[in-house]
Amino acid sequence: MKVVVTGGGTGGHIYPALALVKEIQRLEPGSEFIYIGTENGLESDIVPRSGIRFETINISGFQRKLTWKNIRTIWRFWRGTARAKQIMKGFGADIVIGTGGYVAGPVVFAASKLDIPSLIHEQNSVPGLTNKFLSRYVDKVAVSFEDSAAYFPAEKVRYTGNPRASEVTGERPRSPLQELGLEENKKTVVVVGGSRGARPINEAFLDSLPEAANRNWQYLYVTGSAHYDKVIEEVERAGNPGNVVIHPFIHNMPAVLSYADLLISRAGATTLAEITALGLPSILIPSPYVTNNHQEKNAKSLSSKGAAVVRTENEWNAEVLLQDSDRILSDDAKWQKMHEAALTLAAPGAAEKIFRLMEDMMKPPRLEEEGK
Template identity: 35%
Template sequence: MSAKRYMISGGGTGGHIYPAIAIAEELKERHPDAEFLFVGAKDKMEMTKVPEAGFEIEGLWISGIQRKLTLSNLMFPFKLMSSMLKARTLIKKFKPNVVVGTGGFASGPLLKMASILKIPTLIQEQNAYAGITNKWLAKEAHSICVAYEGMDKFFPKEKIVLTGNPIRKDLLKVRSKKEAGLKHFQLDPNKKTLLIVGGSLGSQRINELIASQLSLFEAGNLQVLWQCGKLYYDRYVSKATESIKVLEFISKMDLAYAVADVIISRAGAGAVSELSLVGKPVLFIPSPNVAEDHQTQNAKSIEDKQAAIMLKESDLDVKFEPVIKNLINDIDLQKSLSKNILTLARPLATKSIADEVERIENEVK
């Protein structure tokens, strides 16, 4: 019997890449002899992140459509045609059993071509508001794995499977890692810890906000783990003190979540899924600068269940100080938010998606 072969595409942001890698790792664990080929967009972060995870990747000449008339938009039809042709060549050569897409530009041409060539496809949509690529692919997909209820407004109902988003396995035992986290970040066990994460590159608006509130945090006897991001580290590293830890990037996110008493975060789908599993009180500040404002939709779906607090960027100047003070000081509110967000966790999401990959693989044989 020949080895199973899977093609996987997802990229542009960590929110598409890390779920794709998690699915591949779960399938690899089940089928050690399986072969994998990732397909990404040239010059995007997947071209480095996927090989770092131990998988091969091929790049397509593809990018998204900008909201205004640009040279890039005029080139889009040529890029799409070029990517479709290359996707066809890659599929014919690799001969995958199933093709999986987790969103991002490159998954469009790959999954569209797989459908034309009658190869089963699975889409994984991370957000509460479906992305343009996945909406385009939905009609021909065999299965659509989603993380939120009510996604039949975007996709054919009969194809939807509610699985949740794939998350890193090291987050499954966060509650037992507090001591290790305090040691790793050199924190005081007698102080409350506020964790701020604005995404891997960082958020200008959140960083400006935190910089303006440091005296408030110190007056409240808080210690702060502040991931300001690669783009902003040089600007804010001078703000570091014994109780304000300014970090470019946090590689040990499990330990950061373990020590946090309260968390301030963007509301990307991956972050929301991780924080549901972690079960700590969260203040979401969604980025308004993303397609279809999907971070606001993600955060609102959690806030509607009384499982987190959401503040829009436009409300920060007026509302942030009273909201964060209340969140840090109100123990009953913290317990309520933690309890409610834990009910939304789907720790078996990666397993459920791999089950679905195997189901459509066996069905089409």
Template identity: 45%
Template sequence: MRVIISGGGTGGHIYPAIALIKQLKKRNLLDDVLYVGTQKGLESRIVKELDIPFETVEIQGFKRKLSFQNVITVKLFIEGIFKARKIIKQFKPDIVVGTGGYVSSSIVYAAHTLKIPTIIHEQNSIAGVTNKFLGNFVNKIAISFQEVASEFKEKDKLVLTGNPRAQEVAGIKKNNRLQEFGLDPKIPTVLIFGGSRGAEPLNRAVIGCLKEFSEQSYQVLFATGKIHYDYVKEAIKDTDYENVSVVSYIDNMPEILPDVDLIVGRSGATSIAEITALGIPAVFIPSPYVTHDHQTTNAQILTKVNAAKMIKEPDLNDKSLMEVVNQIMNDKQLHDEMADNSKKLGMPDAADLLIDQMLDLTK
């Protein structure tokens, strides 16, 4: 297949696209691929580093309030469609896949006008604006959570595939990477991180827990995020906690997940895909700053079946965090039950399920 993939703005749109490309290559189904993003977006760095052919269109999102910027947005969208049509005609794809973000709107819509098969992938439990718009025009709508189906009126187009990122991590085995951080791979481990940039409210709560963490029968790997690392290290500079390792960031994060017994962090779609593929219990602190508070809805899907616990950010402090972590880590029956429930939600063949839909559209 010749495939154009477009998605950008956040890692949640980019990493599923990359996972899909990797699985297409692994199955020898990819004759050629082109990734379409924006020059300013995160995708321009991530995709280029992987040596995936990359083209750009200029586009931006609508402002929620009346603004002249919305006039510019419409202008850029129209111009983006013309450029996207040119890209498509030159590349001649068999199918175009959109994984979300404003940039995918122009390339997927342009493909529709040129009668190229199209499919979009929605990672979250609440549909993004771009995907809800594109749902009117595409051939298939792949979803990661059944709960998001109600937001699309095109019921006949919906197919539950899960998130391709799940399949990318599902096959990773324990590899003793914890030794890199001065931790013992044989000791149960809690991983705490708030994403690549970190989450300051989570970091503050963890700082207050470190002494008590060091007294537990489990160990803690705490990734502060690069921009918060210095202030965290300053806050704990006169202490030396056993069983606790504090780092700014963890490269190749998925590789360490099989060695982890509990994850504490945000509830983005990619994180959920990864931990359910491996069956890891979680404590979620959803970011309240994302569109439509979708991380809370994501987290609730797991809390309803006791695969995770949730602490809302206004309720987060050292006491509330310590209580829930100890509850899970000091009760093996509860921990194992949560792990089993998490595993049941996982879709470790998600990329293949999405590829099946692509193959069906290109017959």
């Protein structure tokens, strides 16, 4: 099976794609892959690390207001479509999978024009512009939240869950805590603002350091590369608390989360897929800067079941961070209830479900009449 995969811009689009690649490799050994992304996107760093052939096109996203930049984007779209067609023809692609982000637009569109079977995966409860556009051209649409099915053609939609969850539900990996500078037998709070960091989460945690230093648990603080240097300076001013470890980025987050006791983060769909698969209690601060406020809708799907505490940016500060963390980590019964609630929201086997969809899409059409 020769598979073209595309998706980029954020880890939320990239990691599900890579999880799906791993599952295809397991179920269909000998499969070949090309991942098409952008040269400057996060995928240009993450994908080559996985050993997958990586190709690029030049594309930018549409602006939501009238601007000459959209003319440039349209021109790049058609250039990107032509380049994607060239790559697919040379590769002999059997199927094309898109996981979102504007780079997926011309790639999946090109597949439809070449009559190559195609599928998109939507991670969020409210889909982005690219997947809404592509749903008219693809054969199937896989969704992570049942609510998002309403945005797509009903006959194409299949509920699968998020493939990223498949990576955290297998055999528990070796603990990475010591390698990261943490203790093995201490409750661990992971604080992360996403692949590019989130200023409100960073600022609240920095303000909490004098009190956090006195807690009986330890903190792994993943700043995002954009904020790392500033955060290190602030932590040094606070006296480098012994129970706080700082990293700009974690490439194997599922392994870290499998040894964590609490996550404080944004509410990206991939993150929620990981923590529900693990049953990890969380404090979620949805980003208000995303399309249709989809992170808040994502987060409420957990808080409504008692699996997470949700805080808006306006109410989020150091005091709230400490109070919420204390309530969860100081009360074993509360932690257990949140753990069990999170597990009920998990969608196991998502990557395999998508693979089976792919198999069905690639079967030759049944002839209805004998001899036809």
